[in-house]
Amino acid sequence: MTIRFRRMTDGDLPAIRNWLHQPHIRQWWGDPDEQYGLIDGDRDEPAMDQYILLMDDDAAGYLQCYALTQWNxxxxxxxxxxRGIDLFIAGQERIGRGHGPRAIRAFCDLVFQHAIPRIVTDPSPANARAIRAYEKAGFRRERLVETPDGPALLMSREPGDLPPRQSEPS
Structure with missing residues:
Protein backbone atom coordinates (compact mmCIF):
# COMPACT_ATOMS: atom_id res chain seq x y z
CA MET A 1 0.00 0.00 0.00
CA THR A 2 1.27 3.44 -0.95
CA ILE A 3 0.74 6.22 1.57
CA ARG A 4 0.94 9.82 0.42
CA PHE A 5 -0.36 13.22 1.46
CA ARG A 6 -1.74 16.09 -0.56
CA ARG A 7 -2.87 19.54 0.49
CA MET A 8 -6.52 19.71 1.44
CA THR A 9 -8.73 21.64 -0.99
CA ASP A 10 -12.24 23.08 -0.89
CA GLY A 11 -13.35 19.97 -2.77
CA ASP A 12 -12.38 17.80 0.23
CA LEU A 13 -14.77 19.51 2.63
CA PRO A 14 -17.80 17.26 1.87
CA ALA A 15 -15.72 14.13 2.57
CA ILE A 16 -14.33 15.62 5.78
CA ARG A 17 -17.85 16.53 6.94
CA ASN A 18 -18.92 12.93 6.27
CA TRP A 19 -15.85 11.42 7.97
CA LEU A 20 -16.36 13.47 11.13
CA HIS A 21 -19.72 11.69 11.60
CA GLN A 22 -18.11 8.23 11.63
CA PRO A 23 -18.39 6.82 15.17
CA HIS A 24 -14.68 5.98 15.57
CA ILE A 25 -13.75 9.57 14.65
CA ARG A 26 -16.55 11.28 16.54
CA GLN A 27 -15.55 9.40 19.70
CA TRP A 28 -12.25 11.31 19.90
CA TRP A 29 -12.77 14.42 17.79
CA GLY A 30 -16.12 15.37 19.29
CA ASP A 31 -19.12 17.10 17.80
CA PRO A 32 -18.89 16.73 14.00
CA ASP A 33 -20.42 20.14 13.22
CA GLU A 34 -18.11 21.93 15.64
CA GLN A 35 -15.04 20.10 14.33
CA TYR A 36 -16.05 20.75 10.73
CA GLY A 37 -16.30 24.46 11.52
CA LEU A 38 -12.82 24.42 13.05
CA ILE A 39 -11.27 22.52 10.13
CA ASP A 40 -13.01 24.76 7.59
CA GLY A 41 -12.03 27.87 9.54
CA ASP A 42 -8.38 26.79 9.73
CA ARG A 43 -7.98 26.77 5.94
CA ASP A 44 -6.75 30.39 6.07
CA GLU A 45 -4.79 30.01 9.33
CA PRO A 46 -1.07 30.55 8.57
CA ALA A 47 -0.01 28.34 11.51
CA MET A 48 -1.99 25.35 10.14
CA ASP A 49 -1.24 23.02 7.23
CA GLN A 50 -4.02 20.61 6.29
CA TYR A 51 -3.62 17.40 4.30
CA ILE A 52 -5.63 14.53 2.95
CA LEU A 53 -4.12 11.13 3.63
CA LEU A 54 -4.08 8.99 0.50
CA MET A 55 -3.85 5.21 0.56
CA ASP A 56 -3.22 3.84 -2.90
CA ASP A 57 -4.52 7.19 -4.22
CA ASP A 58 -7.83 6.88 -2.32
CA ALA A 59 -8.70 9.67 0.13
CA ALA A 60 -8.50 7.87 3.46
CA GLY A 61 -8.17 10.49 6.18
CA TYR A 62 -7.25 13.94 7.37
CA LEU A 63 -4.02 15.24 8.93
CA GLN A 64 -3.26 18.68 10.31
CA CYS A 65 0.23 19.92 11.06
CA TYR A 66 0.53 23.14 13.00
CA ALA A 67 3.01 25.58 14.46
CA LEU A 68 2.71 25.78 18.23
CA THR A 69 0.78 28.86 19.36
CA GLN A 70 -0.88 30.12 22.55
CA TRP A 71 -3.41 27.30 22.08
CA ASN A 72 -0.58 24.86 22.93
CA ARG A 83 5.25 21.22 14.86
CA GLY A 84 2.17 19.46 16.20
CA ILE A 85 0.07 16.90 14.37
CA ASP A 86 -3.41 15.42 14.66
CA LEU A 87 -5.03 12.97 12.29
CA PHE A 88 -7.84 10.55 11.76
CA ILE A 89 -8.26 7.66 9.39
CA ALA A 90 -11.61 7.41 7.63
CA GLY A 91 -13.49 4.17 7.31
CA GLN A 92 -13.93 1.68 10.14
CA GLU A 93 -12.58 -1.02 7.79
CA ARG A 94 -9.15 0.69 7.91
CA ILE A 95 -8.93 0.68 11.71
CA GLY A 96 -6.68 -1.85 13.44
CA ARG A 97 -4.73 -2.71 10.30
CA GLY A 98 -1.52 -0.75 10.95
CA HIS A 99 -2.42 2.15 8.66
CA GLY A 100 -2.19 4.75 11.43
CA PRO A 101 1.42 4.04 12.44
CA ARG A 102 2.49 3.83 8.78
CA ALA A 103 0.81 7.14 7.95
CA ILE A 104 2.26 8.89 11.02
CA ARG A 105 5.76 7.54 10.30
CA ALA A 106 5.53 8.57 6.62
CA PHE A 107 4.39 12.08 7.48
CA CYS A 108 7.09 12.54 10.13
CA ASP A 109 9.73 11.43 7.63
CA LEU A 110 8.52 14.14 5.23
CA VAL A 111 8.44 16.86 7.90
CA PHE A 112 11.90 16.02 9.19
CA GLN A 113 13.32 16.63 5.70
CA HIS A 114 12.56 20.32 6.32
CA ALA A 115 14.80 20.68 9.40
CA ILE A 116 11.92 20.46 11.87
CA PRO A 117 13.50 19.49 15.23
CA ARG A 118 10.49 17.86 16.89
CA ILE A 119 6.90 16.80 16.28
CA VAL A 120 4.40 16.62 19.13
CA THR A 121 0.89 15.31 19.51
CA ASP A 122 -1.61 15.27 22.35
CA PRO A 123 -4.09 12.38 22.29
CA SER A 124 -6.58 11.85 25.08
CA PRO A 125 -5.01 9.65 27.76
CA ALA A 126 -8.01 7.33 27.27
CA ASN A 127 -7.37 6.91 23.52
CA ALA A 128 -5.25 3.76 23.72
CA ARG A 129 -5.50 3.11 19.96
CA ALA A 130 -4.01 6.51 19.08
CA ILE A 131 -1.31 6.27 21.74
CA ARG A 132 -0.30 2.84 20.46
CA ALA A 133 -0.21 4.10 16.86
CA TYR A 134 2.02 7.05 17.77
CA GLU A 135 4.34 4.79 19.79
CA LYS A 136 4.64 2.40 16.85
CA ALA A 137 5.59 5.43 14.72
CA GLY A 138 8.43 6.30 17.12
CA PHE A 139 6.76 8.78 19.48
CA ARG A 140 7.65 8.83 23.18
CA ARG A 141 5.22 9.49 26.02
CA GLU A 142 6.30 12.64 27.84
CA ARG A 143 3.71 13.72 30.41
CA LEU A 144 0.10 14.61 31.00
CA VAL A 145 -0.71 18.18 30.01
CA GLU A 146 -3.76 20.39 30.25
CA THR A 147 -5.16 21.69 26.95
CA PRO A 148 -8.25 23.77 26.07
CA ASP A 149 -9.88 20.41 25.20
CA GLY A 150 -8.98 18.86 28.58
CA PRO A 151 -6.23 16.53 29.76
CA ALA A 152 -3.94 15.09 27.10
CA LEU A 153 -0.85 12.91 26.87
CA LEU A 154 1.98 14.90 25.34
CA MET A 155 3.99 12.68 22.99
CA SER A 156 6.99 13.65 20.89
CA ARG A 157 9.26 12.40 18.16
CA GLU A 158 12.56 13.82 16.97
CA PRO A 159 14.49 12.97 13.80
CA GLY A 160 16.75 10.48 15.59
CA ASP A 161 13.85 8.59 17.18
CA LEU A 162 13.47 5.52 15.06
CA PRO A 163 10.33 3.45 15.42
CA PRO A 164 10.88 -0.21 16.30
CA ARG A 165 10.96 -2.64 13.42
CA GLN A 166 7.71 -4.49 12.95
CA SER A 167 6.19 -6.69 10.34
CA GLU A 168 3.83 -5.02 7.89
CA PRO A 169 0.32 -6.47 7.62
CA SER A 170 -0.42 -7.83 4.18
Missing amino acids: EGFGPQPAET
Missing part, protein backbone atom coordinates in the same frame (compact mmCIF):
# COMPACT_ATOMS: atom_id res chain seq x y z
CA GLU A 73 0.88 26.67 25.95
CA GLY A 74 0.21 23.58 28.06
CA PHE A 75 2.87 21.69 26.08
CA GLY A 76 5.54 23.69 27.89
CA PRO A 77 8.75 24.93 26.29
CA GLN A 78 9.55 23.26 22.97
CA PRO A 79 12.39 23.77 20.49
CA ALA A 80 11.77 26.55 17.95
CA GLU A 81 9.99 25.29 14.82
CA THR A 82 8.42 22.33 16.65
Whole structure:
Protein backbone atom coordinates (compact mmCIF):
# COMPACT_ATOMS: atom_id res chain seq x y z
CA MET A 1 0.00 0.00 0.00
CA THR A 2 1.27 3.44 -0.95
CA ILE A 3 0.74 6.22 1.57
CA ARG A 4 0.94 9.82 0.42
CA PHE A 5 -0.36 13.22 1.46
CA ARG A 6 -1.74 16.09 -0.56
CA ARG A 7 -2.87 19.54 0.49
CA MET A 8 -6.52 19.71 1.44
CA THR A 9 -8.73 21.64 -0.99
CA ASP A 10 -12.24 23.08 -0.89
CA GLY A 11 -13.35 19.97 -2.77
CA ASP A 12 -12.38 17.80 0.23
CA LEU A 13 -14.77 19.51 2.63
CA PRO A 14 -17.80 17.26 1.87
CA ALA A 15 -15.72 14.13 2.57
CA ILE A 16 -14.33 15.62 5.78
CA ARG A 17 -17.85 16.53 6.94
CA ASN A 18 -18.92 12.93 6.27
CA TRP A 19 -15.85 11.42 7.97
CA LEU A 20 -16.36 13.47 11.13
CA HIS A 21 -19.72 11.69 11.60
CA GLN A 22 -18.11 8.23 11.63
CA PRO A 23 -18.39 6.82 15.17
CA HIS A 24 -14.68 5.98 15.57
CA ILE A 25 -13.75 9.57 14.65
CA ARG A 26 -16.55 11.28 16.54
CA GLN A 27 -15.55 9.40 19.70
CA TRP A 28 -12.25 11.31 19.90
CA TRP A 29 -12.77 14.42 17.79
CA GLY A 30 -16.12 15.37 19.29
CA ASP A 31 -19.12 17.10 17.80
CA PRO A 32 -18.89 16.73 14.00
CA ASP A 33 -20.42 20.14 13.22
CA GLU A 34 -18.11 21.93 15.64
CA GLN A 35 -15.04 20.10 14.33
CA TYR A 36 -16.05 20.75 10.73
CA GLY A 37 -16.30 24.46 11.52
CA LEU A 38 -12.82 24.42 13.05
CA ILE A 39 -11.27 22.52 10.13
CA ASP A 40 -13.01 24.76 7.59
CA GLY A 41 -12.03 27.87 9.54
CA ASP A 42 -8.38 26.79 9.73
CA ARG A 43 -7.98 26.77 5.94
CA ASP A 44 -6.75 30.39 6.07
CA GLU A 45 -4.79 30.01 9.33
CA PRO A 46 -1.07 30.55 8.57
CA ALA A 47 -0.01 28.34 11.51
CA MET A 48 -1.99 25.35 10.14
CA ASP A 49 -1.24 23.02 7.23
CA GLN A 50 -4.02 20.61 6.29
CA TYR A 51 -3.62 17.40 4.30
CA ILE A 52 -5.63 14.53 2.95
CA LEU A 53 -4.12 11.13 3.63
CA LEU A 54 -4.08 8.99 0.50
CA MET A 55 -3.85 5.21 0.56
CA ASP A 56 -3.22 3.84 -2.90
CA ASP A 57 -4.52 7.19 -4.22
CA ASP A 58 -7.83 6.88 -2.32
CA ALA A 59 -8.70 9.67 0.13
CA ALA A 60 -8.50 7.87 3.46
CA GLY A 61 -8.17 10.49 6.18
CA TYR A 62 -7.25 13.94 7.37
CA LEU A 63 -4.02 15.24 8.93
CA GLN A 64 -3.26 18.68 10.31
CA CYS A 65 0.23 19.92 11.06
CA TYR A 66 0.53 23.14 13.00
CA ALA A 67 3.01 25.58 14.46
CA LEU A 68 2.71 25.78 18.23
CA THR A 69 0.78 28.86 19.36
CA GLN A 70 -0.88 30.12 22.55
CA TRP A 71 -3.41 27.30 22.08
CA ASN A 72 -0.58 24.86 22.93
CA GLU A 73 0.88 26.67 25.95
CA GLY A 74 0.21 23.58 28.06
CA PHE A 75 2.87 21.69 26.08
CA GLY A 76 5.54 23.69 27.89
CA PRO A 77 8.75 24.93 26.29
CA GLN A 78 9.55 23.26 22.97
CA PRO A 79 12.39 23.77 20.49
CA ALA A 80 11.77 26.55 17.95
CA GLU A 81 9.99 25.29 14.82
CA THR A 82 8.42 22.33 16.65
CA ARG A 83 5.25 21.22 14.86
CA GLY A 84 2.17 19.46 16.20
CA ILE A 85 0.07 16.90 14.37
CA ASP A 86 -3.41 15.42 14.66
CA LEU A 87 -5.03 12.97 12.29
CA PHE A 88 -7.84 10.55 11.76
CA ILE A 89 -8.26 7.66 9.39
CA ALA A 90 -11.61 7.41 7.63
CA GLY A 91 -13.49 4.17 7.31
CA GLN A 92 -13.93 1.68 10.14
CA GLU A 93 -12.58 -1.02 7.79
CA ARG A 94 -9.15 0.69 7.91
CA ILE A 95 -8.93 0.68 11.71
CA GLY A 96 -6.68 -1.85 13.44
CA ARG A 97 -4.73 -2.71 10.30
CA GLY A 98 -1.52 -0.75 10.95
CA HIS A 99 -2.42 2.15 8.66
CA GLY A 100 -2.19 4.75 11.43
CA PRO A 101 1.42 4.04 12.44
CA ARG A 102 2.49 3.83 8.78
CA ALA A 103 0.81 7.14 7.95
CA ILE A 104 2.26 8.89 11.02
CA ARG A 105 5.76 7.54 10.30
CA ALA A 106 5.53 8.57 6.62
CA PHE A 107 4.39 12.08 7.48
CA CYS A 108 7.09 12.54 10.13
CA ASP A 109 9.73 11.43 7.63
CA LEU A 110 8.52 14.14 5.23
CA VAL A 111 8.44 16.86 7.90
CA PHE A 112 11.90 16.02 9.19
CA GLN A 113 13.32 16.63 5.70
CA HIS A 114 12.56 20.32 6.32
CA ALA A 115 14.80 20.68 9.40
CA ILE A 116 11.92 20.46 11.87
CA PRO A 117 13.50 19.49 15.23
CA ARG A 118 10.49 17.86 16.89
CA ILE A 119 6.90 16.80 16.28
CA VAL A 120 4.40 16.62 19.13
CA THR A 121 0.89 15.31 19.51
CA ASP A 122 -1.61 15.27 22.35
CA PRO A 123 -4.09 12.38 22.29
CA SER A 124 -6.58 11.85 25.08
CA PRO A 125 -5.01 9.65 27.76
CA ALA A 126 -8.01 7.33 27.27
CA ASN A 127 -7.37 6.91 23.52
CA ALA A 128 -5.25 3.76 23.72
CA ARG A 129 -5.50 3.11 19.96
CA ALA A 130 -4.01 6.51 19.08
CA ILE A 131 -1.31 6.27 21.74
CA ARG A 132 -0.30 2.84 20.46
CA ALA A 133 -0.21 4.10 16.86
CA TYR A 134 2.02 7.05 17.77
CA GLU A 135 4.34 4.79 19.79
CA LYS A 136 4.64 2.40 16.85
CA ALA A 137 5.59 5.43 14.72
CA GLY A 138 8.43 6.30 17.12
CA PHE A 139 6.76 8.78 19.48
CA ARG A 140 7.65 8.83 23.18
CA ARG A 141 5.22 9.49 26.02
CA GLU A 142 6.30 12.64 27.84
CA ARG A 143 3.71 13.72 30.41
CA LEU A 144 0.10 14.61 31.00
CA VAL A 145 -0.71 18.18 30.01
CA GLU A 146 -3.76 20.39 30.25
CA THR A 147 -5.16 21.69 26.95
CA PRO A 148 -8.25 23.77 26.07
CA ASP A 149 -9.88 20.41 25.20
CA GLY A 150 -8.98 18.86 28.58
CA PRO A 151 -6.23 16.53 29.76
CA ALA A 152 -3.94 15.09 27.10
CA LEU A 153 -0.85 12.91 26.87
CA LEU A 154 1.98 14.90 25.34
CA MET A 155 3.99 12.68 22.99
CA SER A 156 6.99 13.65 20.89
CA ARG A 157 9.26 12.40 18.16
CA GLU A 158 12.56 13.82 16.97
CA PRO A 159 14.49 12.97 13.80
CA GLY A 160 16.75 10.48 15.59
CA ASP A 161 13.85 8.59 17.18
CA LEU A 162 13.47 5.52 15.06
CA PRO A 163 10.33 3.45 15.42
CA PRO A 164 10.88 -0.21 16.30
CA ARG A 165 10.96 -2.64 13.42
CA GLN A 166 7.71 -4.49 12.95
CA SER A 167 6.19 -6.69 10.34
CA GLU A 168 3.83 -5.02 7.89
CA PRO A 169 0.32 -6.47 7.62
CA SER A 170 -0.42 -7.83 4.18
